[in-house]
Amino acid sequence: MERIVYVNGAYVPESEAKVSVFDRGFLFADAVYEVTSVLDGRLIDNAGHIARLERSCRELEIKMPVTAEELTSIQLALIEKNKLVEGGVYLQLTRGNEGDRDFSYGDAIEPTLVLFTQAKKLIDSPKVQSGIKVISFDDIRWRRRDIKTTSLLPACLAKHAAHAAGADDVWLLENGYVTEGGSSNAYIITQEGTLVTRPLSNDILHGITRAALMKLAQETGLKIEERLFTLEEAMQAKEAFISSATTFVWPVVAIDDQPIGNGQPGPMALKLRDIYIQTAKACA
Template identity: 65%
Template sequence: MTRIVYLNGRYLEEHRAQVSVFDRGFLFADAVYEVTAVLNSKLIDFAGHFARLQRSCTELGLTLPVSEQQLRDIHQELLIRNQLHEGGIYLQLTRGSAGDRDFCAPADLSPTLLLFTQARPLKDAPQASAGIHVVSLPDIRWHRRDIKTVQLLAPCLAKELAHARGADDAWLVEDGFVTEGSSSNAYIVTADGTVVTRPLSNDILHGITRQALMQLAADGGIKVEERAFTIAEALAAKEAFISSATTVVWPVVSIDGQTIGDGKPGPVSLRLRQRYLQLAEQSTQG
C-alpha cells in the first residue's frame, strides 16, 4: 500500500507530494514539528502536542493554518487511509516559500503544512525490555531548545557519533550537567528511589511524555526532583531512562561504557512505562 500524506489541504500518494525548493523549511530550517504517538489506531495526548505546537508557532511568529479540530481530523484521516495501528504521525509546519532565497521573509507568506504516518512498535520495542546504551557528548545545539524546531543537525550528529562508538544514543552535556538525550528527556533514579530530571527551561524540550510521567510518578507515590544532574551522578544511580512520544520510556543500562545499577532495566522505569501504556490504551481518543 502506498503511503498517503497530507500537504497543504490535499491527501496525496507520498511520491506525488512536492514542496518548493524555495521553501524556508528547506533553506533555513524555518519550521517546527510535532510527533504524536499512535496506539491501537488512536492518538496519544493529541491535545498536549497541539498546545506545544501552538507555543512553538507563537515563539517563532509562525501561522498555523488550521484549528485544533481541523488538525485532529487530518490526523484521523491519515490513520484511516494508512491503516496505522501503532507508531506515530509526524507534522511539520514551515513559514512557506517566498519564491527565492532571502534571509528576511515577506510578511504575507502562506505556510506549508505537511503530515505523514510512520509505523513502528511502541508496546513491544526491544529497547524497552533490554535497555539502551548511551554515550555523553557536548551539547552544541542553539539555546531555544524549548521550541520544537527542525534544526536537528546537532542531534543527528550526536546519534551518528553514538552509533560509531557502539552505543544506541547520546546524552548531551552542557556546563558539566546533562541537558537531555539527543531526541528525548533524560532521567536518573537515586538510591532512595527519587526520580531526578532537569527542570523546564529554554535548555530542554518541554516533553509531552515527560509531563505525563511526572504526573504518573506523583500519583504513584514516586518522589520527583527537578534539578540538573551530572554524568558522574548518573553513573552512581540505581536506574536511568529516557522518554519521548515514540519511545515512551526506554531504560538506560550503561553510559560511556559503564554499567548503571545491575545493567538491567530497573523497576521504576518499567513501572512508569507500564502504567503510561495502560492509561494510554484506556484513554486515547481518536
C-alpha cells in the same frame, strides 16, 4: 501499498508529494514539528502535542493554517487512509515559500503544512527488554530548545557518533550537567529512590510524555526532584531512563560503557512505562 500523505490541503500518494525548493523549511530549517504516537489506531496525548505546536508557532511567529480541531481531523484521516494501527503521525509546519532565497521574510507569507504516518512497533520494542546504552556528547544546540524546530543537525551528528561507538543514543552535556537525550528527556533514580530530572527551561524540550510521566510518578508516591544532575551522579544512580512520544520509557543500562545499577532495565522505569501505556490507552 503506497502511503498517503498530506500536503497543504491535499491527500496525495507519497510519490506525488511536492514542496517548493524555495520553502524556508528546506532552506533555513525555518519550521516546527510534532510527532504524535498511535496505539490501536488512536492518537496518544495529542492535545498536548497540538498545544506545544501552537506555542512553538507563537514563539517563532509562524501562522497556523488550520485550527487545532482541523489538524486533528487531518491526523485521523491519515490514520484511516493508511490503516495505521501502531506507530506515529509526523507533522511539519514551515514558514512557507516567498519565491526565492532571502534571510528576511514578510508577514504575508503562507505556511507549508505536511503530515505523514510511520508504522513501527512501540509496545513490543526490543529496547524495553535490553535497555539502551548511551554515550555522553557535548550539547551544541541553540539556546531555544524549548521550541520544537526542525533544526536537528546537532542531534543527527550526536546520534551518528553514538552508533559509531556501538551505543544506541547520547546524553547531552552542557557545563558539566546533563540536558537531555538525543531526542528525549533524561531521568535518573537515585540510590535513595528519588526521581531526578532537569527542570523545564529554554535549555530542554518540554516533553509531552515527560509531563504525563511526572504526574504519574507523583501519583505513585515517588519522590521527585526537578534539578540539574551531572554525568557522574547519573553513573552512580540506581536506574536511568529516557522518555519521548515514540519510546514512552526506555531504560538506560550504561553510560559511556559504565553499567547503571546492575546493568539491567530498572524496575521503576519499567513500572512507569507500564503505567503510562495503560493510562495513555485509556485516555486516547
